[in-house]
Amino acid sequence: MDYTHTFAISAAGMSVERARVDVAALNLANAQTVQSTDGKNFQPLQVIARSADQGSFNQLISQGMQGASEFTRDLPVASVEVSGASPRQVYEPGHPFANAQGFVSYPGVDPAREMVSLMTAMRSYEANVAAMNAARTMALKALDIGG
Amino acid sequence: MSIDSIASIANVSMMDPALGPAAAAQQGGFSQMVAKGLDEVNQKLLSTQTDLQKLAVGDVQNLHQVMINLEEARMSFQLLMQVRNRVLEAYQDVMKMSV
Numbered sequence: 001m002d003y004t005h006t007f008a009i010s011a012a013g014m015s016v017e018r019a020r021v022d023v024a025a026l027n028l029a030n031a032q033t034v035q036s037t038d039g040k041n042f043q044p045l046q047v048i049a050r051s052a053d054q055g056s057f058n059q060l061i062s063q064g065m066q067g068a069s070e071f072t073r074d075l076p077v078a079s080v081e082v083s084g085a086s087p088r089q090v091y092e093p094g095h096p097f098a099n100a101q102g103f104v105s106y107p108g109v110d111p112a113r114e115m116v117s118l119m120t121a122m123r124s125y126e127a128n129v130a131a132m133n134a135a136r137t138m139a140l141k142a143l144d145i146g147g
Numbered sequence: 148m149s150i151d152s153i154a155s156i157a158n159v160s161m162m163d164p165a166l167g168p169a170a171a172a173q174q175g176g177f178s179q180m181v182a183k184g185l186d187e188v189n190q191k192l193l194s195t196q197t198d199l200q201k202l203a204v205g206d207v208q209n210l211h212q213v214m215i216n217l218e219e220a221r222m223s224f225q226l227l228m229q230v231r232n233r234v235l236e237a238y239q240d241v242m243k244m245s246v
Contacts, residue, residue, distance in 0.1 A: 014211045
């Protein structure tokens with residue numbers, strides 16, 4: 001049925017929002033981890049959601065072969081990238097990983113920002129579910145025709 | 148009373164080369180179509196069963212895909228039920244037809 005296209009669109013949106021939640025949870029989980037003195041540390045991540053690249057020839061051919069609708073070309077795709085926030089320096093002279101000046105560096109995670117992105121991702125996920133449910137209800141209503 | 152006057156009409160429809168084979172092919176085509184549709188619905192139901200088994204084992208990447216597959220299977224089954232209802236209704240209408 002044609003409604004599977006709608007489902008695929010909503011599923012792509014849900015995947016992006018899930019990636020957002022995953023990354024926010026990872027950032028929050030690593031917020032209090034210490035950066036060791038050898039520079040190995042956690043880099044705060046962020047999700048960049050883009051509309052799918054439709055330029056490549058192979059992609060267009062495969063979509064044409066599958067008979068995808070015109071809307072499924074612009075599905076969102078999430079990519080996880082390092083946000084590049086500078087580490088947070090905390091003065092803890094007694095800490096085993098403190099540097100010569102007594103500072104320990106923690107990842108530059110902003111908890112408030114992560115909470116907001118969690119909330120936004122959750123609401124967007126709900127919106128995607130609502131869109132999918134609308135398509136489903138329409139399909140089931142169409143089956144009621146004449147019955 | 149003779150029925151010879153309308154017998155020729157029956158002959159025409161029986162002998163019509165365009166109608167006869169086409170109708171036969173369509174009849175085969177319909178049963179094939181029904182069998183194909185049934186098979187598709189069955190495949191969907193079986194794949195949802197596999198998905199549910201994976202969910203129970205904990206081998207699922209994303210939950211929403213499982214739910215969407217479930218919904219698709221449900222909708223195709225509903226479509227099958229509606230088609231079955233229509234066909235059965237038509238059959239019963241024909242059987243109740245007074246001759």
